[in-house]
Amino acid sequence: MRNKLFMVIICMILLTGCKTAETSLGIGDKVTVELETFTLTDAAVVTDSAASGGKAVEIMYITSKLKGEVKLPAGTYRLTVYENAPDKSTDAIYIQINNLTPLRMSVNAHGAYKPCDRTVTISVVDEEIPVNVTITPSEIQMRIDKLEFEKLE
Numbered sequence: 001m002r003n004k005l006f007m008v009i010i011c012m013i014l015l016t017g018c019k020t021a022e023t024s025l026g027i028g029d030k031v032t033v034e035l036e037t038f039t040l041t042d043a044a045v046v047t048d049s050a051a052s053g054g055k056a057v058e059i060m061y062i063t064s065k066l067k068g069e070v071k072l073p074a075g076t077y078r079l080t081v082y083e084n085a086p087d088k089s090t091d092a093i094y095i096q097i098n099n100l101t102p103l104r105m106s107v108n109a110h111g112a113y114k115p116c117d118r119t120v121t122i123s124v125v126d127e128e129i130p131v132n133v134t135i136t137p138s139e140i141q142m143r144i145d146k147l148e149f150e151k152l153e
């Protein structure tokens, strides 16, 4: 009985070790971060079955802000933001990485969750140093859904 318990503990340690190994990413692998998990100012999480994770962040105020930290294994990533905007006068947002100049982007198709028309290339040197991501609106009335980090190298 004691031996069995000992074996279970050993197996649990081995499984935990495997899990850590699985988190290393290959080229083309994608990491999704749901924006409803970010710290929100003047913005609300809405339930939306069309959104990734069943939720999105609705932007109704020009003072809205979504802020979060993302930890990634070392490498270069292409960051894509997904949003759903009613039309071309309600779709523009700014995304800021760390203290860099915010980049304005929008979507080419409306009425569904779509990737924004511009992406950001991010280099992660140390996986212990989080990437700071801040999203603010340039226009309002869109729902912002998720971030997608695709490993390029």
Ligand SMILES: [Ca+2]
Pocket (backbone or CB within 6 Å): 034, 035, 036, 051, 052, 053, 054, 055, 056, 144, 145, 146
């Ligand atoms: Ca989402």
